[in-house]
Amino acid sequence: MKKFRFLFSMFMVITMALSFNACSDDDDPSKDPDPETKIDYHFDIFMTVGKHGGMNRGDGTIVKSVDALTANMEMIDIKNDGIEFRSPDNTYSMEAIVKGKYYYQVPNSNDRFTKLQVVGNSVNIIQEQKFAQNTYKVRSYTHAWINDNTLVIMSANGDADKVIWTKLNVDDMRILAEGTLDLPLPEGAKVFTTSGILTYSEGAGKLYYFYYGKNKTGRGAVATSNFLSAVINPSDMTIESSKVNLLASEMAGSAYGELMQNCVMYDESGNLYLAAFTDANEIEQGHLLRIKKGETDFDASYEGYPNADGKLLTIQSLGNGKALTYARNDATGTDIDSYSHYYSIVNLNTGARERLKYNGQEIPYSSGRFSQRTVVVDGKAYVGVNTADSNPCIYIYDIETGNIEKGVEIAEGYYFDNLRVLKNDE
């Protein structure tokens, strides 16, 4: 029986390899990483079975760690492989903070902060910290790194009329300080948005908090104004300024920060960029806004993503004045799994953008509104797609040359929602 299974498996592998040769025609050995170059990172691919993993929808999140995403790698599959993102006593959310070798998050138990690591087919809990005063809900908070060791967590409280914060030393996960922002509700608002977006500008040495108010909690609530930006002194968490922006109605990721999708980035000059949108022309029209280094307000003259055809979902800096964006063409569909999402390379200086192309052809639309399938590492952007007519796979974009090659394929049948890069253990 085992022999038969082995032969059958081999047959399947060969058949698949032949049938998907379009994804493998670039497996030029010369493009393999230089064996002399020590790769000190790996990729964690988050896949779910039966349902999407975003929004903490189930127990089915499986993480598969791989060393590379190049075309010569075996097709990524989680059949009897990968690790369920849980420990015996807790379930972890796909929405997590990633830095260095570790994940940080509030797990499903809603009672602690957890620092953990995925190694092979195991989840290792590195350190936990029970909530002391402020409590947070899984996937409903925003965060910022003040430095490599200091993490700030922030979210609205239960009544959503105040914003609470906690500072953690991630070395030992001890709570350094916590409290409540002295931040009034926007005029006419009864509640804050759940998490808002928090980010730390190294250049300015300040925390920026993007938020808005709503007229009520629950379903049918509407924003009372365009979103606001508050500048916070990171040492004592005092509010230095807060003002309504005039350029866009809402920032991306208002309910779950950047735990899933990146909507804030910085360029080499330290300028801050924020993905946002406005309801206009019957679409959610995306905007890429900028706050120049050291300033507290958005640059009214800047639009990094002009004439958007839909919502701008994620942004990541590629350096050299370029950014990788994931956006939606609203006319093509606005459902979570509409094939209407696409990647572009944006020139941050001019706002010019170009759809990501492979072999001269635009990569077709992907499905997956709640996904972050891109990472930038080692001069390359790894871009995961889920197009209608082929298996999900990774494209590898060389930032310097602009070349793009096709990478590893991902087995069909799952929801491929997240791609992350983490440092290896020493």
Added chain:
Amino acid sequence: MRFLFIFIILNSLLSIGLHGQNKIFISGEIKDEKDNPISQALIAIEGTAVGTYSNDNGAYTLELLPDKYKIVISSVGYKTLKAEITIQANKKQDFVLEENKVTLEGVTVYGKSRVQQIRESSFAVNVLQIGESLQNSSANLNNIVGRTSSVRIREEGGTGSDFDLSINGLSGNSVRYFIDGVPLSSLGSGVSLSNVPTNIIEQVEIYKGVVPAHLGADALGGAINIITKKNQRNYLDASYGIGSFHTHKADLNAQFIESKTGLIIRPTISLNYSKNDYTMKGVEVWDEDCRKYILVDRKRFHDDYSSLFGQFEVGFANKTWADALFISCSYSEINKELQTGSVQSKVYGMAKKESNAWNISARYQKRDFIIENLQLNASLSQTWDRSLTVDTAYRQYDWNGDYIETPRNEITGRGRSMRHYKRPAAIVRTNFDYWLNERHSFNANYLLNRLNNERYDDVDADFEASNDVMAKHILGLSYGQSLLKRRMSNTFFIKEYINHLNIRQTDIPSVTGSKEVTGSITQNFFGYGISTRFTIVDPLAIKASYEHSVRLPLARELLGNGTTVYANVALKPESSNNINMGIFGTWRPASGHTFYYEANGFLRYADNYIQAAVSEKEGTLQYENVPSVHIKGIEGEVHYNWQNKLQLSTNISYQDARDQGKYKTDGKISATYKNRVPNQPWVFGNVEASYAWRNVVLPESKLRLGCTYQWVHWYFLTWEAYGARESKARIPTQYIYNTNITYSWKHGRYNIALECANIFDETAYDNYKLQKPGRSFFAKFRLFLN
């Protein structure tokens, strides 16, 4: 299919003979020479398979056609009595049995109890007689029903905890509950199998997949019908029990018949209380010194449960103008503290739920109603049902019972909430039974269930109050045949489901669909089925049944809950094609030895499952129709009885539920397609044994020793094929042993029962990491006067 079905019925109608004969009843009591009632005496018609057993009070009822009969009455320890009786109308006839001092060898036992008759009907049905041994025990209906084949009950904790009952793999709202044919919800939403007093129950019928039309159920997976006692003499049944985890149970149930007028008064009261402070093994608590969570054993500290059920029923029976006319008033109240959320790591210390319900109802039963052979069963019921969930504490508890003050509530992590539901419900049931002759009968059933769904919140100012109206009309018609000298019986039925909604919420029409269906809307759906039984030889019969069943959406599914659940008024009903096929028989190899066996195979093709889906907006749900599951399985059970002394039974069930969602939401093939559905028990079984000794220490006494064993094979929490197998979360195998000893004397007047559940203190859970109680003890005293 529908036309084929109608054709079959019409064709059958054409074959009906025209010999109308009226069914009548003979009833009475079986006593010994000292006027003590004899229970479990067999009353049978010689030369036929018709018969019944006397109940705990010695009472019996037989349904016959007018004729001359030779009746045989037998009971272990008594001489068999034979009597010739001619009956032309309803008749009351008592019998006195003489004690047999000699060996019982050679006593011929034949005939069938009512339980056995239903079990051997054409439907796939389990029937449980709630005899004295069960009434003497502390077991609630959940425990009793959960030991039958094909039924699996998954409890979240101890006494009064939430549970999910599945029949052949379909669970939750797929299963409907009735009491005497009326929806159990008429007694209040808090009344369930876990707290219905067992001493008012005669038997429980568990219909698997195919549900008779007379129940008027929009049940997808089956139905449970509780049949209450219909004793015909005065009695008082009172009991009190005390057990581990500060558990107390008290029941009082009585009947007084005013001799002059025949007025019957039946008071019932039932109280349950438990602190449920059992030990949770290996739960996490934070140790600040070593700065990590450590695993410890801790007692539950916020899981008090109390329930009160009271009912007062008055009326008349066996009058010329009514076989039964009763008016009743009942009140139920449930108070429940909440200890955990959906996982044991979410610990609550203040949240609680309360519910109460008033009910007033009337029921009327009449044979030969207007015309001969027509029986009417009618009932009216109005219930005022309220429930409240209190989540106002801004605290976060741990398993030490300690808490921190937090900026959010316990359950939802939002603001304070005192959420009220008021659901006044009116239920009307009308059932006509007509026997054309001994071979052909008809049944027409109409059930109206009208529900208001009013919601408001005392402290959450943003909660939008609403008051929606739902009315379900369920019409059922069935035709029954008894052919080939009763060796074959067939039932054909059709059901019409009419769902009327009055949607008064109008918010977010693009999401809820309320723009299209605001105001009144009426939808019709059609169901149908057939069941057949054929006796090949006496110990071997086959049965098969089929139903295209429909379940209408519930209020919450259609109308949302006002905060976290959006309405979806465009929801379609769930539907399923249910097929059962089995063999069964009773074999009596020698005098005093009885084997009953049953083996069934079943298929369930359920579609348009109603399932909660997360919507894009923060933290909200909406129910939607999804492709669902196909379930196939087999089950078997065997009972052995030796002279009512030794009783052995065992059953095992296997079910294989496969996901039928071929495509993911992105339109591509889903990895779960045709995979086994996770987090569902798929093979489980039970073994029971008991032995009874008579006249131990005291005369007229009975000592009974019993034990049960429950086994559930482990199963994966998530899809089994994905993720490294060794690392996947599992719900481990359960091996639970229980034992009990009961001593009754004065012919069951006084009863003491001692029980030990989960003898080996196994850590058991039905839902991932939601521990059930460990070893527990219970003692109960029951007094039965008649």
